[in-house]
Amino acid sequence: LFSIAGASPGWSDQGSLLVRNISDVSQSNFERGGLAHITVAGAVLHGMKEVEVWLQTFAPGSRTPIHRHSCEEVFVVLKGKGTLLLASSSSKFPGKPQEFPIYANSTFSVPVNDPHQVWNTDDVEDLQMLVVISRPPVKIFIYEDWDMPHTAAKLKFPYYWDEEAYYSPKDEL
Amino acid sequence: LFSIAGASPGWSDQGSLLVRNISDVSQSNFERGGLAHITVAGAVLHGMKEVEVWLQTFAPGSRTPIHRHSCEEVFVVLKGKGTLLLASSSSKFPGKPQEFPIYANSTFSVPVNDPHQVWNTDDVEDLQMLVVISRPPVKIFIYEDWDMPHTAAKLKFPYYWDEEAYYSPKDEL
Ligand SMILES: [Zn+2]
Numbered sequence A, B: 001l002f003s004i005a006g007a008s009p010g011w012s013d014q015g016s017l018l019v020r021n022i023s024d025v026s027q028s029n030f031e032r033g034g035l036a037h038i039t040v041a042g043a044v045l046h047g048m049k050e051v052e053v054w055l056q057t058f059a060p061g062s063r064t065p066i067h068r069h070s071c072e073e074v075f076v077v078l079k080g081k082g083t084l085l086l087a088s089s090s091s092k093f094p095g096k097p098q099e100f101p102i103y104a105n106s107t108f109s110v111p112v113n114d115p116h117q118v119w120n121t122d123d124v125e126d127l128q129m130l131v132v133i134s135r136p137p138v139k140i141f142i143y144e145d146w147d148m149p150h151t152a153a154k155l156k157f158p159y160y161w162d163e164e165a166y167y168s169p170k171d172e173l
């Protein structure tokens, strides 16, 4: 449904258009192998203040970092399947995460501040998701593994796509 | 992609599940002919506090009311085509709206407080959209026509789907 084959590298000038064609929006993997990210509606790119929407495609075997954030996050799986790994913020470190299968037409939201990771566990098919977050731009704390204390998780801000967008030319909003 | 043919009438018990199958979620037209609405992630149903996600399908010729709200709203068109009508909040009444074509794989966000309406203008195909709002549950002011003063627009709260959800049994969150 969301064909992204036609997308071109680098950021294009999308800030000033009211109706934008997602298929025309450029994408990038932002140094993360296997990830194609499109900011559908964003704070830095489009002036959103309360919500942000991404379209993300994970190649077979690829995944998000283990991370947490204090915003709400809702996923809608458009294509493919995978696993949500979810741990708790109530101990000193995440510990062994729970595993939840995710699949096309499924939706889930990640509890605020809970460490989590989304994997494409399929051998063949891409995992494509619409992702909604509150309070953009996102402030992400990254864990090296599930036993790292919450206090040691490292803030990456601005996150990869926001960092790139800050340094790209765009229209006045 | 989002097959909703299997959906059953009435609300089902979805509050306690972390990963939910959207195809299993019941839908309703909430007294609006031609609309099929699913609350994918909601304040009343699922305990969301900052964002809410809907899946809405408009039959050919059907449309939203002319309305405004002070939250942000992002649309992602999954299927079909139609027209966004958009007026301004800066005069005493909306006046003649601007018209924007919308189509599959397009996205747009509605400026806060601007009166707007989304139409399925196609003769044959459904218009299906994912809709994201901030600050749920939504507080919608409805206009009878584009010449009604902003001050005369009528608040409908809770809105149809939230009203129904309030009165339905659901799990503790
Ligand atoms: Zn996350």
Ligand SMILES: [Zn+2]
Pocket: B067, B068, B069, B073, B110, B116
């Ligand atoms: Zn609206």
